[in-house]
């Protein structure tokens with residue numbers, strides 16, 4: 001692992017990948033008692049991508065990673081650090097980061113998974129920022145990747161309409177200019193809210209048995225109303241914290257990229273922050289909630305659409321099960 005002079009960390013390249021298979025609200029209305037109108041009105045989601053059977057999370061990671069590496073002009077072998085944020089790993093262990101390492105044909109660098117649900121990518125970014133900005137790593141790969149379709153209860157209309165599959169990646173390296181890169185990050189968690197969003201089975205609390213599977217403990221459980229309220233409050237708090245650290249407010253942002261869980265949550269938080277509608281990036285209509293992949297997929301879309309110029313100020317803001325929450329402020 002490299003050991004060089006401290007510098008601000010900067011995103012050198014982005015990449016993403018979503019499965020080709022599109023599942024619309026109309027498709028879901030054939031499986032559960034719901035409608036396109038209800039889903040769009042309550043969530044803003046029109047469709048999501050669902051991977052076909054046999055696909056693994058590390059495959060999505062590889063596609064997103066190779067695109068981010070190509071965009072950054074970095075070879076896999078140059079990586080000092082590989083961080084994968086996921087709630088849907090290939091296996092409980094080894095980590096999906098190790099499977100990804102093998103897929104990329106690299107070895108020797110530190111590679112591990114982060115478990116922070118939908119906030120996982122920002123947790124991973126914060127960790128990698130520490131390594132890059134202190135000179136401990138020169139090239140770091142951070143990925144958010146999920147196959148949520150594998151852990152969703154497809155009979156539960158309260159959750160199955162919300163989620164989708166996908167992966168997004170960034171490559172970090174030291175910035176040549178001190179005023180460009182990651183300006184501030186703030187991560188937090190509040191375990192007292194664990195019960196509002198979780199997957200209870202398969203761990204040591206409820207090791208997998210015929211009974212736990214029969215009771216559906218291997219599927220996501222959620223109290224949507226409570227999640228909604230905590231999400232709006234936490235997203236707002238974290239955004240304000242990083243903006244204050246940089247001496248900015250919501251009106252100074254070039255772009256706000258919030259976690260894509262629900263259009264109404266995004267609108268409520270943007271309004272509280274005073275971010276104009278045209279500065280808020282939304283793709284939840286096309287992908288649903290892809291958990292840890294949602295922010296890096298959105299960021300990659302924005303970058304590839306040429307929406308960011310050097311000097312732009314970008315706010316990333318996420319919330320997820322745990323509960324976990326966090327924000328990162330970037331100067332592009």
Ligand code: COA
Nearest residue numbers: 034035038042118157158161224225227228261262319320
């Ligand atoms: N289609 C039709 N009706 C549905 C439905 C669906 N897909 N899902 C739930 N309903 C019904 C409920 O059964 C309930 O019916 P009832 O009044 O007869 O009991 C009614 O709609 C209202 O349910 P409620 O849960 O109060 O709706 P809501 O306005 O809170 O919307 C969510 C539900 C899930 C869309 C919303 O709470 C939400 O988005 N929460 C945040 C979830 C989230 O973002 N999770 C991930 C965080 S990272």
